[in-house]
Amino acid sequence: MNLMTNEKLKELIISKIPDAEFPEGEMQFLNVIIKPDDLHPLSILLRNNPETNFDYLFCMTALDYPTHFFTVYHMTSSQSTFSFVVKVKIEDKETPAVDTVSDIWKTAEFLEREVFDLFGIKFNNHPDLRRILLEDDWVGFPLRKDYTDEANIVEL
Amino acid sequence: MTIPDYKNDLTIIDESKPETQEYFINMGPQHPSTHGVLRLLLTLDGENLKKVEPHLGFIHRSIEKMCEKDSYQQIVHLTDRMDYLSCHINNEAVCLCVEAGLQMEVPERVKVIRTIVDELNRLSSHQLWWGVMGMDLGAITTFLYGFRDRELITDIFEETCGARLTMNYNVPGGLMFDIHPNFQKRTKDFITYFRKKLPEYDDLLSNNIIFTERTKGIGYLSKEDAISFGVTGPTGRASGFACDVRKRFPYSAYDRVDFKEIIYTEGDCFARYKARIDEMWESMKIIEQLIDNIPEGEYKEKTKAVIKLPEGEYYQRVETARGELGVYIVSDNKKSPYRVKFRSPGFSNLSALDTMARGNKIADLVATMSTLDLVIPDIDR
Numbered sequence: 001m002n003l004m005t006n007e008k009l010k011e012l013i014i015s016k017i018p019d020a021e022f023p024e025g026e027m028q029f030l031n032v033i034i035k036p037d038d039l040h041p042l043s044i045l046l047r048n049n050p051e052t053n054f055d056y057l058f059c060m061t062a063l064d065y066p067t068h069f070f071t072v073y074h075m076t077s078s079q080s081t082f083s084f085v086v087k088v089k090i091e092d093k094e095t096p097a098v099d100t101v102s103d104i105w106k107t108a109e110f111l112e113r114e115v116f117d118l119f120g121i122k123f124n125n126h127p128d129l130r131r132i133l134l135e136d137d138w139v140g141f142p143l144r145k146d147y148t149d150e151a152n153i154v155e156l
Numbered sequence: 157m158t159i160p161d162y163k164n165d166l167t168i169i170d171e172s173k174p175e176t177q178e179y180f181i182n183m184g185p186q187h188p189s190t191h192g193v194l195r196l197l198l199t200l201d202g203e204n205l206k207k208v209e210p211h212l213g214f215i216h217r218s219i220e221k222m223c224e225k226d227s228y229q230q231i232v233h234l235t236d237r238m239d240y241l242s243c244h245i246n247n248e249a250v251c252l253c254v255e256a257g258l259q260m261e262v263p264e265r266v267k268v269i270r271t272i273v274d275e276l277n278r279l280s281s282h283q284l285w286w287g288v289m290g291m292d293l294g295a296i297t298t299f300l301y302g303f304r305d306r307e308l309i310t311d312i313f314e315e316t317c318g319a320r321l322t323m324n325y326n327v328p329g330g331l332m333f334d335i336h337p338n339f340q341k342r343t344k345d346f347i348t349y350f351r352k353k354l355p356e357y358d359d360l361l362s363n364n365i366i367f368t369e370r371t372k373g374i375g376y377l378s379k380e381d382a383i384s385f386g387v388t389g390p391t392g393r394a395s396g397f398a399c400d401v402r403k404r405f406p407y408s409a410y411d412r413v414d415f416k417e418i419i420y421t422e423g424d425c426f427a428r429y430k431a432r433i434d435e436m437w438e439s440m441k442i443i444e445q446l447i448d449n450i451p452e453g454e455y456k457e458k459t460k461a462v463i464k465l466p467e468g469e470y471y472q473r474v475e476t477a478r479g480e481l482g483v484y485i486v487s488d489n490k491k492s493p494y495r496v497k498f499r500s501p502g503f504s505n506l507s508a509l510d511t512m513a514r515g516n517k518i519a520d521l522v523a524t525m526s527t528l529d530l531v532i533p534d535i536d537r
Binding site for chain 2: 025027028029056057063074081083105106110111118134142143
């Protein structure tokens, strides 16, 4: 059952968020880039709209670029094989923050803790935002590109 | 007769109104039923579970950070240190992702051999799980039976791949080397043997009254929760979530074989147990369809010594013995990727543990953990 198409989804998103960006070029899945404030309303829309019904968030992570962060949400529906990617562009490199989606997809609670742990991105309204993989007193965020650790990272 | 002053004299205990108090207990990191180093902080009321809080990361090796310094051929070797029981399938995920990025079509022979080894790998993982599950619930015999049969598969792997556990048989573009001349015969012998032995598994555990009492109705997970938590693999399918990647997004040779997606709707420990047992039958069915039809041809497509993926993003999912493994590679056209993310099945499955175990007894937690089939390096990465 593949009722959803890229064009229909684009129209739906633009009707709600006029300044959403759709990157050009060949992509495996349709991508959309939005601002942090738009994430929570858009997630509720995509989750509850009967046409999209994206109830399965299968991957969530972050990317670190010199000027900004992306948090990346891969989502699909349990009823279809149509997959979709939402990217949130966080321009604030000093105190990056975005709203949590753990109230929409429960899996996000752990995944957001992992992103917080390794990238240092804060998730507003998260029920239990703590480090998950590293110790609580770890200094720095290892998956950032500017992270240095003289003892453990050997430069070749 | 004077009435005791319960309110002010704290040394008097009112027998008719026993007061309960919540307390915490640590299960792990060195607990036999976690099969690795996982610490569970349990909030208990008597022996009823109020909350289960997993504390993970004891063997976090930062594989994702290491990948940012490695070439694509090297990354493959890191992945079988994640879920070491389905290492071949993990290797395949990275290889498929890199091949998709290079827009390379691998020979038919490679696809078929990969699928056969995948299913052998799944069988050996489920055999180990079955043995360990019985042992967790107090039956040592199952452990010996499971390992007896698994030994035959590891022997096949040893002969063809040169290793018994971390096989590294896949490389981007194909396989490390061709199959051993004995591979087909030994695999067929094994299937004939195991078709006779699998009913023994049912006799020992599935119809055992002590076992069924301890698993039926325990650790319930609803379909809605399974989808919301991203619980995949046999665990998700036992809750009615049709999440088999082999059916939803066929890769390698899965599009040409006939097999059934095992779905149960009970969502309890017994359903998860049954889902894995049934999956072993289906795996054997897949191998039987392919083992006599391995096409002739090259076992490896030639690749450049230095692989550079074109700029872009690539996502590949495969079905490991535990669930959906996703590999997300962001490339900036250099010899190592800009970012790699492994969406590991164990991590998402573990996040649902609290929902499953809450309200059960502490002894039921062991059964629930067993049917989740956790491999800790897969969770911690």
